[in-house]
Amino acid sequence: MIIEEQINQLREELRQHNYNYYVLDTPVISDYDFDIKLKELQRLEENYPEYYDPNSPTLRVGGAVTKNFETVIHDHRMYSLDNSYSKEDLLDWEKRIKKMVDGEVSYTCELKYDGASISLTYEEGLLVRAVTRGDGIQGDDVTTNIKTIKSVPLKLKGNFPAKFDIRGEIVLPYEGFAKMNSERIAAGEEPYMNPRNTASGSLKLQDSSEVAKRPLDCLLYNITGDRLGISTQFESLKMARAWGFKVPTESKQVNSIDEVLAYVTYWDSHRHNLPYETDGVVIKVNNIQQQEELGFTAKAPRWAMAYKFKAEQVFTHLYKITYQVGRTGAITPVANLEPVLLAGTTVKRASLHNADQIAKLDIREGDTVFVEKGGEIIPKIIGVDFQKRNQDSQPTQYITQCPECSAQLIRKEGEAQHYCPNYKGCPPQIIGRIQHYISRKAMDIEGLGGETVALLVNEKLIINYADLYELKKEEVIPLERMAEKSADNLIMGIEKSKEIPFERVLFALGIRYVGETVAKKLAKHYKTIDAIINATEEELVNVDEIGITIAQSVKEFFASEENRKLIYRLKNYGVQLEVSADKLANQTDTLKGQTFVVSGVFEKVSRNELKKMIEDNAGKVSSSISSKTSFVIAGANMGPSKLDKANKLAIPIISEDDFLAKIAQK
Ligand code: AMP
Numbered sequence: 001m002i003i004e005e006q007i008n009q010l011r012e013e014l015r016q017h018n019y020n021y022y023v024l025d026t027p028v029i030s031d032y033d034f035d036i037k038l039k040e041l042q043r044l045e046e047n048y049p050e051y052y053d054p055n056s057p058t059l060r061v062g063g064a065v066t067k068n069f070e071t072v073i074h075d076h077r078m079y080s081l082d083n084s085y086s087k088e089d090l091l092d093w094e095k096r097i098k099k100m101v102d103g104e105v106s107y108t109c110e111l112k113y114d115g116a117s118i119s120l121t122y123e124e125g126l127l128v129r130a131v132t133r134g135d136g137i138q139g140d141d142v143t144t145n146i147k148t149i150k151s152v153p154l155k156l157k158g159n160f161p162a163k164f165d166i167r168g169e170i171v172l173p174y175e176g177f178a179k180m181n182s183e184r185i186a187a188g189e190e191p192y193m194n195p196r197n198t199a200s201g202s203l204k205l206q207d208s209s210e211v212a213k214r215p216l217d218c219l220l221y222n223i224t225g226d227r228l229g230i231s232t233q234f235e236s237l238k239m240a241r242a243w244g245f246k247v248p249t250e251s252k253q254v255n256s257i258d259e260v261l262a263y264v265t266y267w268d269s270h271r272h273n274l275p276y277e278t279d280g281v282v283i284k285v286n287n288i289q290q291q292e293e294l295g296f297t298a299k300a301p302r303w304a305m306a307y308k309f310k311a312e313q314v315f316t317h318l319y320k321i322t323y324q325v326g327r328t329g330a331i332t333p334v335a336n337l338e339p340v341l342l343a344g345t346t347v348k349r350a351s352l353h354n355a356d357q358i359a360k361l362d363i364r365e366g367d368t369v370f371v372e373k374g375g376e377i378i379p380k381i382i383g384v385d386f387q388k389r390n391q392d393s394q395p396t397q398y399i400t401q402c403p404e405c406s407a408q409l410i411r412k413e414g415e416a417q418h419y420c421p422n423y424k425g426c427p428p429q430i431i432g433r434i435q436h437y438i439s440r441k442a443m444d445i446e447g448l449g450g451e452t453v454a455l456l457v458n459e460k461l462i463i464n465y466a467d468l469y470e471l472k473k474e475e476v477i478p479l480e481r482m483a484e485k486s487a488d489n490l491i492m493g494i495e496k497s498k499e500i501p502f503e504r505v506l507f508a509l510g511i512r513y514v515g516e517t518v519a520k521k522l523a524k525h526y527k528t529i530d531a532i533i534n535a536t537e538e539e540l541v542n543v544d545e546i547g548i549t550i551a552q553s554v555k556e557f558f559a560s561e562e563n564r565k566l567i568y569r570l571k572n573y574g575v576q577l578e579v580s581a582d583k584l585a586n587q588t589d590t591l592k593g594q595t596f597v598v599s600g601v602f603e604k605v606s607r608n609e610l611k612k613m614i615e616d617n618a619g620k621v622s623s624s625i626s627s628k629t630s631f632v633i634a635g636a637n638m639g640p641s642k643l644d645k646a647n648k649l650a651i652p653i654i655s656e657d658d659f660l661a662k663i664a665q666k
């Protein structure tokens, strides 16, 4: 098969699998097989740049960085929607409509997805542009970022118009949002407040590979264009679905306002089962010709109306404001409430976020407060009933000392949160760090749970994670809820943690901003803890994907005498503080200073293995040939353009065997 055909076929296949997975939610091949195919396509595209396609599935991983998003004027203005809150509002709207159009009116009811709106332009079935709503007249071109969202089709199927815009909402489903937050918390970072803001913030990230990592979704609801020959809104949704777009199937065609209300009532109570946030229902006149007759006001279409779900709200009593201290020392004020039923759950506590929030709401102990569960998953306090406030109530004085250790709190310039700086002596910080150390993604110590850690600390048996390795069975047995067997398990679990690979140990140390991914990067690059300790800030920043904040935090961590002592002890107990000998055995300096370009298909080892071998032996891998290239390792089907270039620059071309022989010499 000729290469071009092979490339096109792979692109087609991958597109279909993407569609099955992200739009239909019914994958037909394993993730592993998908990856193999994707890698194969990447390899071909790399070797045959002449077949570049801006809409290739390989571009989903992002990589392009945008410094300034270009402003684009919308071909068709992006309007807002009028809101209604009652049956009367809807009946008034119906009356206005019926005065302006002839004949029966039917409606399409859709859910109102709560995210960031986007306009996608397709020409000849290809995504050519994605623009944010902006002020409705012009928005920002965020095409590179949008292309990384897997449910946005880059190429359409079926019988689509030559040119049209389609509008939709970029949302961040709950599940992915929760996952992102648990990763942030594990890395000692502040969690995001709500999915909507996180989704809309994602669109303007400069690094598209960051966007690619976020589990965003795109839900479409409106086709716009000239003379598209579509007769109803409901039908247009079906068509969009057939072209490959993700169009939720909850929409419904109805014939009366009563039916609209039944739809609203149903979804008001069932929306919590949907995978993403919704904040209402959008009702649209179904017939497109009637829509055209109705037209637009200055701000919104006359043919559509939003009906906002009421955020569920209740009044309750604020007993007391308490303050929590996290493992990084961050202070969070918490409202302790008289228990009250809200959106199906009993609410007893709500976060007050920080000192500014308390001041803004002028909230005080003893107040009657308004609690709401709207978009946010966590209930929030939105206001105070000042009428009910006690005469002698006093403004809340935010604490100045840590509630747990009495240290003077600090607040860094530009940060909303107060911190307890008593890193060494503050119990929740001490306990939190050890809990993080033993957690599943870190050292995964079986037989030891968070509560036991607190118990061990409170009983003064341990004060840091290194102390775990000195614990004796006899010390543990007398603890509450401990027995011979559980004590054995605990000691065994701790012993086993000595086998946990370096990268996870590095994550377990609890360095702020060093999450799982960063830990992996650092471990791979430096290989030993000592190398990381000795690295300068500039060196750290030069490691792929390590920014200044992370570099500073790493330096700060190891600058502490205390922390270096801990590391020293861990090392002595046998915890893995360097990449294992097995892995290192294959590593040499043989190829130091040499740059390789790998091209073609190999017999004995895969392309990725080859690259790894080069890196393990201190060589560099580059994707394109230049005068700096030392060798080209050529397999079967090496790209003709590469061959040409290598010859022109007189770069030695070696075979797989030559290369293997080269590193065998070590
Ligand atoms: P608002 O921002 O409250 O003026 O509401 C208008 C916005 O609702 C539009 O800009 C869309 O982004 C969004 N929206 C969400 N779901 C839909 C839908 N099914 N139909 C139309 N607009 C929707």
Ligand code: ZN
Pocket (backbone or CB within 6 Å): 325, 402, 403, 404, 405, 406, 407, 420, 421, 422, 425, 426, 427
């Ligand atoms: Zn403290």
